[in-house]
Amino acid sequence: MFHPLRVSEVERLTDDAVAVTFAVPPELRETFRHIPGQHVALRRSVGGQEIRRTYSICAPAVPDGADPVLRVGIRLVEGGEFSTYAFKELAVGDTVEVMEPTGRFVLKPRAGRFAAVVGGSGITPVLSIAASLLAYEPDARFCLVRSDRTVASTMFLEEVADLKNRYPDRFQLVTVVSREEQQSGLPSGRLDQERLTGLLPALLPVTGIDGWFLCGPLGLVTGAERALRGLGVARARIHQEIFHVDDVPAGVLSAAATAKERAPSRSTLTATLDGRSGNWPVQEGDSLLETVLRSRADAPYACKGGVCGTCRAFLVSGEVRMDRNFALEPEETEAGYVLACQSHPATAEVELDFDR
Incomplete structure (x- = not known):
């Protein structure tokens, strides 16, 4: 709402x-x-x-x-x-x-050791996470590795510096700029998988971190996840949020094309939203979200790009094909959740529940 x-x-x-x-x-x-x-x-x-x-x-x-x-x-x-x-x-x-606030890229303050790798405006949610954690949990530590194009383009410089001043023993900050040289700190350049694989173990006990938070452009988040997985970090301890996707990966495009070929000639969607259910025919080429929106303007969505996760719904029955997914964690898709904005019917009847 x-x-x-x-x-x-x-x-x-x-x-x-x-x-x-x-x-x-x-x-x-x-x-x-x-x-x-x-x-x-x-x-x-x-x-x-x-x-x-x-x-x-x-x-x-x-x-x-x-x-x-x-x-x-x-x-x-x-x-x-x-x-x-x-x-x-x-x-x-x-x-x-x-x-109203939503999202699952979250950390309720608790004791432990946490870390983040962010790029550009990916600092935004992590700033809230780190500041809240350090303020309300005295037995927590946080390491922030951030990448920006230049110092002048770095968002929330003062806020991050304030965290460093207030919690010098519990907040570790590492900054990298990709398009200019710094007088101190790490050499300039992108934080890709290879660089992070060498950098992160030198900063902290990688597998001893209770939660990793990766946020920013798709390339940085993907590279950071691969680096962490290669270093032995369990998938359950890695949390991601994509802020920008330049292009749809080739594999996703081919999967979407295959899904279109397999789509039924006619299909019906049944959806439950705010306790009320309805069913509607799915027009050719329409996503399930577009189908719901024709009759229910209150259907939840924001980006329509498979990034924010606002349109997450539980697949009650039937099968769907998602064009792309940069919002749901593997355990969510395994549990039966889909992104309505990216989902197309793969069976004659599909049922979604937005309330679960």
């Missing part, structure tokens, strides 16, 4: 990024109380067309009873309708429709 919230602050972070803070009224205090790492979808209409984009909450969580801080980081994307609007036009006092 979306709620109209007033913008209380717009802070310029870099030449191409801003942090936007929303005022949360008392009656929505519990609605917008987030778990560190969650995101929200923002919505606006332009020329009668609805635009939704997902942005991670960068503020730390607050104790029960305290007013939640709803602050998101937005990086300007070339040709991006919402990011351009947020960066160039959005001002204090404006109202934006905001969906």
Whole structure:
């Protein structure tokens, strides 16, 4: 569900990024109380067309009873309708429709040792995770390995430096820039699988980390996961969130083409959403999300690109083929969850449950 919230602050972070803070009224205090790492979808209409984009909450969580801080980081994307609007036009006092916090790339503060590898704006949810963990759990440690193009393009420099100053014994920071030389620290260059395989064991006991959090562009996240798996880290301890996908991998394209060939000539979708069920014919080429949206405008979605996971649904019966999936963990797909925005029917009848 979306709620109209007033913008209380717009802070310029870099030449191409801003942090936007929303005022949360008392009656929505519990609605917008987030778990560190969650995101929200923002919505606006332009020329009668609805635009939704997902942005991670960068503020730390607050104790029960305290007013939640709803602050998101937005990086300007070339040709991006919402990011351009947020960066160039959005001002204090404006109202934006905001969906309730969601997402499973989260860490509730607990004792242990944790680490993250992030690239670019991938710092946004990890900032909330690290700040909350260190503030509320004295027996926790956190190592942040971050990669950016240049120092000037690095988001939340001051916030990360503040964590280092406040928790010098429990917060470890390693920074790498790919497009300029640094006077100190690691040599410039991309953090790919080979480099991370050599770097991470020199920083910390890789297999002794209780949770790894990987966030950023697809290439960095994929390389980091492969490096960690090669170093013996269990899959269950690796958590991922993709922020940007340049191209659909060739394997995904071929799988999508095969799925289209196998698609039934006619199919019917039954879906349960907010306790109400309905069934509709699936038009040729439509995803299951598009089928639901024709009759239920309240169906959950944000990116429609298989990245955010907002449209996750449980496959009750039938079979589907997903064009791509950059949001669900392997254990989620094994349990029967699919992304409705990327799913097409592979049987004559399919049933989804968005409420599970």
